[in-house]
Each structure stands twice: as C-alpha cells, then as structure tokens.
Amino acid sequence: MHDLTSDLTWSQQEAVTHFEGPLLILAAAGSGKTRVITRRVAWLLQQGVRPSNILAITFTNKAAKEMKNRVEALVPGNKVWISTFHSLGVRLLREYAHRLELDRNFTIYDMEDRNRLIKQAIEAAGFDNVKFTPDRIGAAISKAKNQLLTPERYAGTSADFFTQTAAKIYAIYQKKLRDANGMDFDDLLYLPAMALRLLPDLRSELDARFKFVLIDEYQDTNAAQYEIAKKLSIDHRNLCVVGDPDQSIYKWRGSDIRNILDFERDFPDAKVITLDKNYRSTPAILRAASALIEHNTQRKKKALLTDNPEGEPVRVLTFDTGLDEAEMVAKRIKEAVLAGRHTYRDVAVFVRMNALTRTLESAFVKHGVPFQIVKGLAFFERKENKDILAYLRLLVNPQDNISFLRVVNEPTRGIGKVTLDHLQNYAEQHELSLNQALDYLHRIPAIKGKAVAALKDFQKLIHDLRALTDEMPPEELIREVLDRSGYREMLKSSADDEDQDRLANIEELITAASQFTSEDGTRTVRDFLEQITLAGDIDNWDEQQQCVSIMTLHASKGLEFPVVYIIAMEQGILPGERSLHRDEDLEEERRVAFVGLTRAMKELYLCNSRLRDFRGQTLYAIPSMFIQELPPEVQTIDLGSHGGRNPTIDAYRVGVTEPSFDGSAGNHRSISAPKTSPATHQVSTSTEPDGYEVGQIVQHPQYGIGTVTSLSGHGALRKIKIRFAVGGEKTFIASKVQLKVVKKRNSSDAS
DNA sequence: TATGTAACCATTTTT
DNA sequence: TGGTTACATA
Secondary structure, three states, rough: OOOOOOOOHHHHHHHHHHHHHHEEEEOOOOOOHHHHHHHHHHHHHOOOOHHEEEEEEEHHHHHHHHHHHHHHHHHOOOEEEEHHHHHHHHHHHHOOOOOOOOOOOEEEEEEHHHHHHHHHHHHHHHOOOOOOOHHHHHHHHHHHHHHOHHHHHOOOOOOOOHHEEEEEHHHHHHHHHHHHEEEEEOOOHHHHHHHHHHHHHHHHHHHHHHOEEEEEHHOOHHHHHHHHHHHHHOOOOOOEEOOOOOHOOOOHOOOOOOHHHHHHHOOOOEEEEEEEEEOOOHHHHHHHHHHHOOOOOOOOOOOEOOOOOOOOOOOOEEEHHHHHHHHHHHHHHHHHHHHHOOOOOEEEEEEHHHHHHHHHHHHHHHOOOOEEOOHHHHOOOOOOHHHHHHHHHHHHOOHHHHHHHHHOOOOOOOOOHHHHHHHHHHHHHOOOOHHHHHHHHHHOOOHHHHHHHHHHHHHHOOOOOOOHOOOOHHHHHHHHHHOOOOOOHHHHHOOOOHHHHHHHHHHHHHHHHHHHHOEEEEOHHHHHHHHHHHHOHHHHHOOOOOOOEEEEEOOOOOOOOOEEEEEOEEEOOOHHHHHHOHHHHHHHHHHHHHHHHHHHHEEEEEEEEEEEOOEEEEEEEOOOOOHHOOOOEEEEOOOOOOOOHHHHHHHHHOOOOOOOOOOOOOOEEOOOOOOOOOOOOOOOOOOOOOOOOOOOOEEEEEEEEEEEEOOOOOOOOEEEEEOOOOEEEEEEEEEOOOEEEEEEOOOOOOO
C-alpha cells in the first residue's frame, strides 16, 4: 500500500487526511492542489471507503482523465466516479431518464444549435431578431437556468423590456427544446439540480450513493452546480471543496464567487485549510502576481510564498505593431530553444481572445516554430463535420428538429425554404416532430409533386440508415451516411478545391470515431456524439507534443509552463473593453491576468504593442493598466525599431485626425493613416520539406501564376494559400496541388 | 429553388 | 478583418 502523506507538508496532510464533515481548502496558485485532491481520494479508499461512494468533480474532461490516471496509479482498479459537472449531469439524466420522464436518447445541443433554436423561438414569439440576437437572448436564458430560474420566475426578476422579452422567448425555446428531445449545456446542470430539489427519494438515494463529494475549481461553480453539491451532502455531509477566489474567472458564465467566500456560512462546521506555499514559480514571478492581485479590493489578503530560487526578472516587452510582436515572440522562442535554454514544449503563449491567435499562427509558421493552438472543438465545428454529425444525431434522436433542418437539403435535394415552412407549420399544428410529419405529406396540400418525392426519398434515407445505427460501429455508420446521403458524391464531384479539403476532414472525423471506439469496444454512436459536444478547448491539448502551446488565458487555468508569454496586454484587450466601467468586472479581468502570470514557472514575458490591428483597422494602443500595477523591479524592454521613439509611430500619431474614441472608453484609438503596416520583418524559413514559402511565385495548371500568401498545418493537413494574378485567392492541400515554383521569394532584409 | 453578389455587422472568455 | 444575411437574378 502506498504511503500517501509522508512527502506532503503539514497542511497538505491535514487536507488529505480530514475524514468526515465539510472541508474547505483554499489553495493558492501552484500550491499542489491537484496532488492534494488525488491523494485525498486515494486516502479515503485506503480508509475503506468504497470507490463507488466517492464523487470527484473537475473543471475539464482532461483534468478528470488525469485525475483518474493518478488515482489509478495509487489505487489500481478502483471505480471512483471522476467527471465534470456536465458529464455527471448527462450520466444522471440518462440513468434516471424514466424517473425524470425523459427520453434517454436526447441530443446535446452546442452553442450553434442552441442559437438556431433560439432564433426560431424569437421568430415564433414575433420579435424581429435584429435587436434581439440569439447570442444576447441565449446569454440571458443561460444565466437564468444557471440560477435555476424557470421562465416565469425569471420574468419576475426584472420589469425591464429586455428581461420580459427574453423570458417569453425562454419559455418558447424551452418548449421547442423539449419537443426536439434536446438539451442545452445548461440543462445538464439545471435538470439534475431541479430533480435533486424536487424528488426527495432520488435525492436521498444519490446522497447515499455519493457519500464523499470533492469539487475542484470551486471558485468557478454556479448556483446550479452548488445546488447539486449541496443536495448530495445532506445526509452525508462529506463535501470537500477546493479553490482559490483569486482565480475566479467565469462570472460571465454564471459562476458565483460567493459560493467559495460563503462556504463557511452554509457549512458553519466546515474545516478550513489554507495552502499558500507555492511550488511552481520563482519569487520574481510571485511578487509580480501578488502586486497585481493586491489591486483587487474584493478579496481576502493572501501571500504567495515559495522556496524556489530567484530566477529571471519578469519582463515587459513593447513592440511597434502586433505583427512585430507575433514575429519577435516566435523568433525569441526559436532562439532560446536553439540555444538549448528550453524546448518548445516548455513554452506557452496566452491571449485574451481567440482572434489574437491568427497573427501568431502565421508568424509561427513563417519562422518554422512548431505550435498548437489549443482550441479543441474547432475541428468538429467545421461545416462538413457538423453536417455529418447532424445526420448521426438525427439517427439517434428522430425528434431532433435542428439536425433535421440542417441535413434535409444537404446535399441539395430540391427541398427549399417554402416546402420546409409548410412542413414546419403542419408539424407544429399537430404537435409532431418534422420527422414524424413526413408520414403525413399527403395531408399537406401545399407541398406537391417534386417536393413530395424529394422528402419521401429523404425519409427513406434516414429510415434505412437508422436501421444500421445499432448494428455497426460509429466509423462505419459515418461511411454509410457519407455514401448513401450523397454527401461524398457532392464533394467529390465539386470543382472547388476546398471541397476536397472538406472530404479529407470528414475522413479525419472517421478516424477520430474509430479511435474512439478502439479505446473501448462498448462505445456507441451516442457516446461519440456526447463526447464531442462536451469536449472543451483544453481536452484536445497534447502536452507531449514538442511544440509551443497557444491558448486563451481562460484555457490556461490549471496548467503550468516553464516559459510564458502573454501578448496584447493593452487597455481594451486585457482588461477588455467591456469591463472598464464596472469595478467588479475590472477585478475579474485582473484575476484573468493573475491566472496567466501564475502559470509561469521560470520565465514570464508580458507583451504589448503600440499599434494593433483590430477588426480591419489599425488602432493606437495603450499599455494595460495591469502593467503599471506591477512592482518597479519588473524590467521593461522596448523592442520597437527605434527604441521607443519611432518616427513611423509618430507619423501615425500625427495622422490621428479624429481624437474621439468611437463613442466608448479611451482605449484603442482609431487611426486614419496609411493601412500598410510600417515595420514588417521578413525572415526566410522553410518549415516543411515541400519547400514552399510565403512570397514564392508559383504556377498552377488551371489558375496560372500566383503568389503564396500563407502556409498552415502539417503533413496531410498542410494547406497552401495562393493569390493569383487572375481570380483572387485560393487554398489548396499542399501535398496534392500541382505547382511549379516560378521564382524563389525575394530575399529581403531581416532588420 | 439555387446561386451569386452586396451590404451589413459584430466582435471576450466556454462546459 | 471576415462571416452572415438579404436580395436579385437565373
């Protein structure tokens, strides 16, 4: 049996070996929190607690998987339930479907699907969706659900017009969602929470089942999640929560920092343990992080202590433009790696928003620096993959109207909007799903001739495919869908090169499916769909790969890297534009920055640039106020081409004709100067053996002469974009396209 | 009904 | 900047 505590500090040991009763662990960044939780699970098992009586909740699927592995290593063969709140929700809803009067084959709708449905609800409610965008209404509904509010109760929260409107749409949306046998993300928390609240038998059953509950990242739980936790801890009050109020960064998603601040109020007998010793970062990094977070007024004061060696000072790097920033960060990383100071895997670049990864991507490609952008779902969110997945969903859940509408005319089958409007009307009047309504085409006089035949063909297609769903593994089913639906044919016969690309993506999807089933033969199509929808950004991150990780600050939570760059630390970006007016929001932005700083183990670079290209225009940027809040010991280095007094920049400054701030706060100022970027540095690299380079002149058999404008991806997914003299820009798969290199790129100076 | 073009618009963070 | 939508046209 493992010795689980001898290598722990006294407070860590205390946390691990606390047996029964509520426990609050306030764990500062880098204080070995994950270790404590895993050890605690193992320790409980060692005390004779049955594995099935333990429930551990993590923030991401990845964290759950890791924790499973670690617990497995300590106590082999255990069956502890470790998952995210959302996965827990799905499993409970499926397991207790009949008691909750639900159909267990429900579809989980992602944001895009949800927005489609909300759009329908907005239209059904008779509001034009110009002012009420699905996004805004969706956010309101999501918030309501996270607070466990029904449409009626939500309507009671405020008399203002928006709330009243959103409440009406919420009601309609919810009905449509149930009719389609669909769940949105919030339902996965809302329904279990409500079930626990309203069904005492079920509640006590589950309370007894999960005698010990552990929750990680507790500072980011919302009301629904807290309700679940509380309701599982009434008869067996062994609720252990771990978190750090300074790292609460999901308020916009409904998480409530009060859950952790008020834990002692809800559980007055809770034991409170503070872990404040940091094992991750250098003192320099911690001093910077502390100085920053101390500007928050709504917080308990807390020190960050470490025994680690002093290390490098924290550095602020200033560049002329966002392009420079991306290029020079790429170059610096490359140089450091070539000099043997660290490997690519040691380095991470954090951004406040996903839009900022674009520039980084091209700079990294250009300089041949291997990288991965950690944005998990991107691949499955491509249209072609979503189409195929929609077919699968429709097979699993015949009531899924959203998926029905998505694929009914994809590929085109001559079923247009008018026909579908008729079908939808009939379905609604008779309380049928669209799929069921197909049985009554003869009763819908408005649909005739060709349209009837087309719909019947579609009905048969789905019917036939459905007969196969339980008989074959997901990957084979996808092949059948692809062939029988005509989707493959559509792409194959297309003249558009991008369509060959799309076909290749679907092949990737098939590979992903077979990988999924090969891990566990019992996995079904439904499991595959569920896994994809619930996968978070970080879940597809491969930390083994020898490359730089690029991700948002939010995605970085819980991770650590020897070297960290945070880019675009500018007013309006970090802190974000929308947070500048409310202290509460500004403090959350500061926590976002704090999370970023505390990921760094040895080296930390905070970057900003004087000019930033933002949605098409060049803006004059002001360094983040958070940079001013750092201690004076932080080194500032100007990497502009003229040591801070850049005539090009000055020219821009003079060129400012409108000193107004676009009506909002004074952050990024609009510039009406030449659009060309003033200081671009080109460095020649050849990143792949194919020898293509940005700037090369090439000849395409069909399109003729063109210039390579960008290269991305690797191997079979490597793409080459070319701007042709005639016909604009086209993208090809590098390995497939037949190109003749006409002229090597002009070698230009690398200033 | 399908497709192409032009205006338009919206922009944080994600399970 | 790029993606979406509305409208006109075939």
